[in-house]
Amino acid sequence: METQKPLLKDEDGKEVDVHMYRSMIGSLMYLTSSRPDIMFAVCACARYQVNLKVSHLYTVKRIFRYLKGQPKLGLWYPKDSPFDLVAYTNSDCVEASLDRKSITGGCQFLGCRLISWQCKKLTVVANSTTEAEYVAASSCCG
DSSP states (O other): OOSSSOOOOOTTSOBOOHHHHHHHHHHHHHHTTTOGGGHHHHHHHHTTSSSOBHHHHHHHHHHHHHHHHOTTOSOOOOTTSOOOEEEEEEEEOOSSSSSOOOEEEEEEEETTEEEEEEEEEOSSOOSSHHHHHHHHHHHHHO
């Protein structure tokens, strides 16, 4: 998607076939499980399934052209690779900061492939490092 020109409603544009657009979006949503690089663009296009115009169809076609040009990108899961889910997490109980809120982070691997990661400042104040680690672990498992 173009970063300088966001996808808008485009109320003056020409309408297109709803069924074709929805089937294209459905195919792309299926692909997002192995192609996280298209997740933002596909979700932005999926918002306009009710009042879609030619500009929205053009954006979806651009995603397909991108996929055609980048066939090797994505998460690949070979048959013989291990299918173990492993998660790592850590938390920093920052005693010196002004708001005393912990920073937590974690990542999840499926076999040897990174499938998810997060890093955020907690909204609550932990009383101890142990409590901060517990909050981080529960966030990672969730």
